[in-house]
Amino acid sequence: MRKGEITRRGIIRKAAPIFNQKGYEGAALSELMEATGLEKGGIYRHFQSKQQLAAEAFDYAWATAVSTRLEGTEQIANAVDRLKQIVWNFRDRREGLVPGGCPLLNTAIDTDDGNPVLRGKARRALARWIERLEAIVAEGQEKGEIEADVDAREVAMLIVSGLEGGLMMSRLQKKDEAIKLACRHLEEYLETKVRAAASEATKRGKNS
Amino acid sequence: MRKGEITRRGIIRKAAPIFNQKGYEGAALSELMEATGLEKGGIYRHFQSKQQLAAEAFDYAWATAVSTRLEGTEQIANAVDRLKQIVWNFRDRREGLVPGGCPLLNTAIDTDDGNPVLRGKARRALARWIERLEAIVAEGQEKGEIEADVDAREVAMLIVSGLEGGLMMSRLQKKDEAIKLACRHLEEYLETKVRAAASEATKRGKNS
Numbered sequence: 254m255r256k257g258e259i260t261r262r263g264i265i266r267k268a269a270p271i272f273n274q275k276g277y278e279g280a281a282l283s284e285l286m287e288a289t290g291l292e293k294g295g296i297y298r299h300f301q302s303k304q305q306l307a308a309e310a311f312d313y314a315w316a317t318a319v320s321t322r323l324e325g326t327e328q329i330a331n332a333v334d335r336l337k338q339i340v341w342n343f344r345d346r347r348e349g350l351v352p353g354g355c356p357l358l359n360t361a362i363d364t365d366d367g368n369p370v371l372r373g374k375a376r377r378a379l380a381r382w383i384e385r386l387e388a389i390v391a392e393g394q395e396k397g398e399i400e401a402d403v404d405a406r407e408v409a410m411l412i413v414s415g416l417e418g419g420l421m422m423s424r425l426q427k428k429d430e431a432i433k434l435a436c437r438h439l440e441e442y443l444e445t446k447v448r449a450a451a452s453e454a455t456k457r458g459k460n461s
Numbered sequence: 462m463r464k465g466e467i468t469r470r471g472i473i474r475k476a477a478p479i480f481n482q483k484g485y486e487g488a489a490l491s492e493l494m495e496a497t498g499l500e501k502g503g504i505y506r507h508f509q510s511k512q513q514l515a516a517e518a519f520d521y522a523w524a525t526a527v528s529t530r531l532e533g534t535e536q537i538a539n540a541v542d543r544l545k546q547i548v549w550n551f552r553d554r555r556e557g558l559v560p561g562g563c564p565l566l567n568t569a570i571d572t573d574d575g576n577p578v579l580r581g582k583a584r585r586a587l588a589r590w591i592e593r594l595e596a597i598v599a600e601g602q603e604k605g606e607i608e609a610d611v612d613a614r615e616v617a618m619l620i621v622s623g624l625e626g627g628l629m630m631s632r633l634q635k636k637d638e639a640i641k642l643a644c645r646h647l648e649e650y651l652e653t654k655v656r657a658a659a660s661e662a663t664k665r666g667k668n669s
Contacts, residue, residue: 276571278487354573361633362570363484365562376633407642410630414643418626422618425569425584434615435622442646 261299264289269310273353276363277307277371304370311371314356315378319385321349332393333448336386336412337440343416344429344436354424357382358417383409390447400449408447415439469507472497477518481561484571485515485579512578519579522564523586527593529557540601541656544594544620545648551624552637552644562632565590566625591617598655608657616655623647 254262267288271280282293285306289296300306322342329335353359357378364372386409393399419435475496479488490501493514497504508514530550537543561567565586572580594617601607607616627643 274573275575276484276486278484279575354570357633358629359570359573361629362562362567365482365567365632367483367487372633379630379633410639410642411646414626414630414639415623416626417629418622418624418643421566421569421625421629422587422622424573425565425580425587431618431622434618435626438619438650 257299264291264296264299264306265309265313268306269314270352272307272310273314273351273356273359275353276359277303277368278363280307304368308370308374311356311360311374311378314351314353315374317349317351318356319382321346332389332396332398333443335389336393336408336443336447339386340412340416340436340439340443343420344432355417355420358421379413383413385409386412393449398449399447403447408443411442412439465507472499472504472507472514473517473521476514477522478560480515480518481522481559481564481567483561484567485511485576486571488515512576516578516582519564519568519582519586522559522561523582525557525559526564527590529554540597540604540606541651543597544601544616544651544655547594547597548620548624548644548647548651551628552640563625563628566629587621591621593617594620601657606657607655611655616651619650620647 268280268285271284271288275281275284280303282303285296286292296306300309322339324342324346326335326338326342329338357375360371360375361379364375383406387405390399390403390405390408394401394403394405415435415438416432419432422431423429476488476493479492479496483489483492488511490511493504494500504514508517530547532550532554534543534546534550537546565583568579568583569587572583591614595613598607598611598613598616602609602611602613623643623646624640627640630639631637
């Protein structure tokens with residue numbers, strides 16, 4: 254990797270927690286300079302604008318969040334079990350994330366009434382995240398693990414909104430109660446409304 | 462009402478949409494001046510600081526949200542029906558609100574990593590909102606309308622987190638899909654897990 258590219262990536266990595274914690278407006282140049290150890294010119298040699306830096310910081314924070322949430326799930330054969338592990342990862346694996354909470358939730362609220370570039374990033378990230386979960390549901394339906402009559406997109410959206418709502422409350426309360434509760438509720442939903450009854454029967458059949 | 466008090470309330474009312482849409486850092490003095498038609502000195506004659514104005518603007522926006530969400534619910538006798546109406550109000554009655562979305566969600570995310578005064582306001586508002594819903598559940602349990610073994614606080618928290626998560630997604634997508642889905646899910650939850658089976662039997666008994 255070229256030296257310029259190394260510096261560039263370092264700036265993104267160090268700027269990401271500031272944007273994720275303070276929001277776009279709240280992220281002061283002085284803090285970005287302190288975190289990166291660079292002068293203004295040193296930062297903006299690599300980025301056209303604050304908005305471009307913020308957009309790349311979002312991409313970095315979001316990519317980290319997605320890979321953390323999917324960690325160890327791809328090898329889980331059953332689709333419902335895979336979705337449950339994603340829910341648990343959301344609740345439990347918050348150490349590897351960029352500090353400041355879910356980048357999607359933060360950027361959604363932060364850019365709600367302005368900042369179209371960042372807003373577009375967040376909207377596309379949400380769309381892809383929903384599609385990803387939806388694909389797991391669809392795969393589970395093809396394999397008979399998930400009820401044929403559930404709507405894959407609805408399942409995906411309920412998982413995302415349930416988790417984000419619980420996380421928002423937990424962050425405000427500085428307690429895990431809400432996110433734990435949201436996860437328990439989603440688990441029950443996945444077990445009772447999403448998992449195919451036949452799949453359970455098949456499993457029992459195989460084990461007996 | 463004294464003239465000073467009228468001016469003061471006018472400032473709060475006009476500043477509230479700016480803080481709710483732009484956040485604390487994003488709300489520029491120039492915008493506050495334009496919205497209120499006052500000079501800096503004219504605003505700060507009535508408030509000690511930007512933080513004090515923001516805090517009162519939050520109180521105003523939140524009081525509006527709570528009264529809108531409870532509108533027409535107090536006269537509903539059955540506790541489950543009352544909770545369902547609150548869920549519907551959250552989804553449908555967004556016209557009377559201070560522009561910019563749910564003040565609680567906005568302030569929670571905006572003050573997540575700073576601004577302890579506003580953060581404290583939001584935390585207490587959330588606590589009281591949960592207590593309010595919890596009291597409806599508890600009342601329903603006393604009257605036999607709600608299953609005795611559900612946890613009133615859990616029901617209250619799931620309603621709040623389900624709605625806020627759905628709203629966050631809907632605002633990002635600029636579509637009602639997510640909030641409508643979250644409401645439908647909560648309705649089903651209230652009907653199948655919260656409403657007392659006996660209460661349904663009683664109703665049928667009364668109607669026959």
